[in-house]
Every structure is written in C-alpha cells, then in structure tokens.
Amino acid sequence: MxxxxxxxxxxxxxxxxxxxxxxxxxxxxxxxxxxxxxxxxxxxxxxxxxxxxxxxxxxxxxxxxxxxxxxxxxxxxxxxxxxxxxxxxxxxxxxxxxxLIEGETPPLDKVETCKQSGQALANLHIKLWEERDAFKFAEEERPGVSKETLKSGAELLEALSSMEASKNIDGKYLTSEYWTDVEASLNDALGALAKLNETKHLIHGDFGPPNTLISENSGELVGILDWDECRWDLPVYDVAGVYPFLCEIDKSLGEAFVDAYFAGLKGSSHPLAARENETRDLMGAVQYVATYKEFELMVENHLDEPEYLAQLLEQLA
The missing domain is CATH 3.30.200.20 (Phosphorylase Kinase; domain 1)
Structure with missing residues (x-):
C-alpha cells in the first residue's frame, strides 16, 4: 500500500x-x-x-x-x-x-495436522448440513461450480494467450484442439459428479491446513480462515481440493486428511457418511474440476506464473 x-x-x-x-x-x-x-x-x-x-x-x-x-x-x-x-x-x-483471530498456522508436513484438519472439516460439514436452510440464500448468491459458472475453454485460451506467461508455455496448450479435449473431460467430470447433487450445502471452497489456525497453547484447531470462495456446492470439493496439495508433500498426508474426514462423518446425519466408497471413487473427477477452476482463477487475475500455469495445464491434459 x-x-x-x-x-x-x-x-x-x-x-x-x-x-x-x-x-x-x-x-x-x-x-x-x-x-x-x-x-x-x-x-x-x-x-x-x-x-x-x-x-x-x-x-x-x-x-x-x-x-x-x-x-x-x-x-x-x-x-x-x-x-x-x-x-x-x-x-x-x-x-x-x-x-485478528489469535493462533498460528499448523505445520503442513505432519500427519497429525492433516488428521486434525480432516476431523475439523467433518465437524464443519455436519453442522453446515444440519443448518443448510439458514444458508439457502447462497444457492442463488454464491452458486456452485457448473458449466454455467465456469468460463469456456475458448475464453480461457483467449485469456491465456494474452498473458506474458504464454511465451514460456508449450504451444500445444495454446491450441483450440487442446481446449476442446479439456472441455470434453470437464463435461465428463461434471456429469459424474451430478449423482451427488442432493448432498449440496454451503462449503468453504478453499479448505485445507493452510487456511486453519491452531492454539499456540493447546494445539487445538481454533479458527478457519479465507472464506471468500465459499459457495453452495458439493462438500466433496472441500475434501478433494486440498488432497493433491498434501500429496505433493507426502502421499500419507493426503490420505490422513481424507481418512480423518470420513471417520469424522461416521454416525452423523451428513449424506456423505453413508456414501464414502462412492465419494472416494469420484475424487478424480472432483480434482479435475477443481484444477480447471484453479486455472480459471489464475488467468482471471492475470497471475503470470508460467511454471504453475504449465503444471495446471499438464494436469488438465
């Protein structure tokens, strides 16, 4: 400033x-x-x-x-x-x-941190499901991911081509053929996820250990930050969105997070409590849509980070 x-x-x-x-x-x-x-x-x-x-x-x-x-x-x-x-x-x-919310960001390379975050997300989702009627306004004001809310492949290609980063990106990602294939894969992923539509409620939209705070004294998770992506959508987006990030550090971290989440749902009224296997099978589809949305966010905000953009483009290929 x-x-x-x-x-x-x-x-x-x-x-x-x-x-x-x-x-x-x-x-x-x-x-x-x-x-x-x-x-x-x-x-x-x-x-x-x-x-x-x-x-x-x-x-x-x-x-x-x-x-x-x-x-x-x-x-x-x-x-x-x-x-x-x-x-x-x-x-x-x-x-x-x-x-200011007092607390500190938990260490991201600890299995215990990921278990704690997974349990916290389960607690959060159970409450948001139980109180979903209070947030029903978000269905219109903060709609979830869909073909209608996402930019088309042609729009993303045009935006990417105008960025400085495009000069350092493989030309195959700057073709209409590539984006036609991406849109087909996106449609398949969204179609597969439609079977979970009845599980929608308000979600965080960008959940993960980096957006939580723990007490410096007790070590307990006390705060959840960065709600600017919250929306009325499938709760599985909160689960699968951070999974690849944690697995990049160590696969055991991602697994610990997801396992703790589903363990935390057991016995609750949340609809995913009885659909764990089905939801796990759809994690790949969720991650594809989340990657597409992340790429959209990058180009929307003109974030010229060629290495990260190339990584996302490779994941969408």
Whole structure:
C-alpha cells in the first residue's frame, strides 16, 4: 500500500495515523496486512479479489455472520467503518477490516495436522448440513461450480494467450484442439459428479491446513480462515481440493486428511457418511474440476506464473 492508500483507509476505518502496517499474507487473488495499534487490539486488513463485486463481498460477510453463531470454530469477523460500511473502495480496490483471530498456522508436513484438519472439516460439514436452510440464500448468491459458472475453454485460451506467461508455455496448450479435449473431460467430470447433487450445502471452497489456525497453547484447531470462495456446492470439493496439495508433500498426508474426514462423518446425519466408497471413487473427477477452476482463477487475475500455469495445464491434459 502507498501512503495515500494508507491515509484513506485509516480515515475510512477510523484508525489512528500511527497504525503500523505489515504484510500478513498474500494469496492468488487477495492480500492482507496486520495493523498494530498502540493500546488496542491488532486488526487485519484485506484487499479483496479484484474480480469480486461489492455485492459478492457482502454476501460472503452474510455467510460469515451466520457461521459465527453456528460452528465451533472462529471465523473472520468484518468490522464496520465510520459510515457503518464494511467494504470501502480506495483507488479502485475494495478493502475490509477484520478482527485478528489469535493462533498460528499448523505445520503442513505432519500427519497429525492433516488428521486434525480432516476431523475439523467433518465437524464443519455436519453442522453446515444440519443448518443448510439458514444458508439457502447462497444457492442463488454464491452458486456452485457448473458449466454455467465456469468460463469456456475458448475464453480461457483467449485469456491465456494474452498473458506474458504464454511465451514460456508449450504451444500445444495454446491450441483450440487442446481446449476442446479439456472441455470434453470437464463435461465428463461434471456429469459424474451430478449423482451427488442432493448432498449440496454451503462449503468453504478453499479448505485445507493452510487456511486453519491452531492454539499456540493447546494445539487445538481454533479458527478457519479465507472464506471468500465459499459457495453452495458439493462438500466433496472441500475434501478433494486440498488432497493433491498434501500429496505433493507426502502421499500419507493426503490420505490422513481424507481418512480423518470420513471417520469424522461416521454416525452423523451428513449424506456423505453413508456414501464414502462412492465419494472416494469420484475424487478424480472432483480434482479435475477443481484444477480447471484453479486455472480459471489464475488467468482471471492475470497471475503470470508460467511454471504453475504449465503444471495446471499438464494436469488438465
């Protein structure tokens, strides 16, 4: 942030001029800063994904407000500014201020961490299933992945071709033939997943150990962060989305996460509790759709990372 942005944001959220800002994390599509205030609790500032409208951001906050009272974990709480607004626009970007959730990111290379996260996701999904009617608005406001919500292969090809990264990517990925094949595979994956449509409820959309916090004292999982991808969709997306990432570190980590998730569902009312084998068989289809969506996110936000883009393109081949 430049000095002018800081000044305007301090004014919008009634923060003292001597607030000390430091980078607090950067995702694919948003960035956060920690604000340290003399004599007061620290705060977290988020610059939202530039492709999110204010309406979409407020819809996320609507979900978070409900989640505060329904689940056993802390979630981000957006604070109000001087005009009783929780989103402010500065130099074309949307910003929001949040309370800081105390905790630390768990180590990602520990089986116990992955078991803990899998159990937490099961607990979360059980509660979201039980309270699904409270989030029914998300079906329209935050729809799930489908052919209607995803960009076409032709659109992704056009966007990729305009990026600087395309100069360092194998030309076979820049052909209409490649994207025709990808779309056919995507249709097959979405078709296979349709049999789980009745299991839909609000999901996190980007769940995994990196988006959780554990207590520094007890080691228990206390917070779940980064809900900007939450949507009304198949819960299996939350399960399979992080699986390849964990397996890249060590396959035992991915297996521990998934096993703990299904163990946590046993005996509950959640529909996947009785459909474990069927759901596991569909993990490949879920991962294909998730990879397509991740690639879409990269090109939508003009993230010129040729190595990562090439990796995604290879997975879609």
């Amino acid at each position: 430049n000095k002018q942005e800081i000044k305007l944001l301090d004014e919008a959220f009634a923060l003292p001029e001597n607030t000390k800002w430091s980078s607090f994390g950067e995702g694919h599509a948003n960035e956060t800063w920690l604000g340290e205030i003399d004599g007061d609790e620290p705060v977290v500032l988020r610059r939202h994904n530039p492709n999110r409208t204010e309406e979409q951001i407020l819809s996320e906050f609507k979900c978070l407000d409900l989640l505060h009272d329904l689940i056993g974990y802390e979630v981000p709480k957006a604070l109000y500014g001087v005009n009783q607004e929780r989103v402010t626009e500065v130099e074309g970007a949307h910003y929001s201020l949040f309370e």
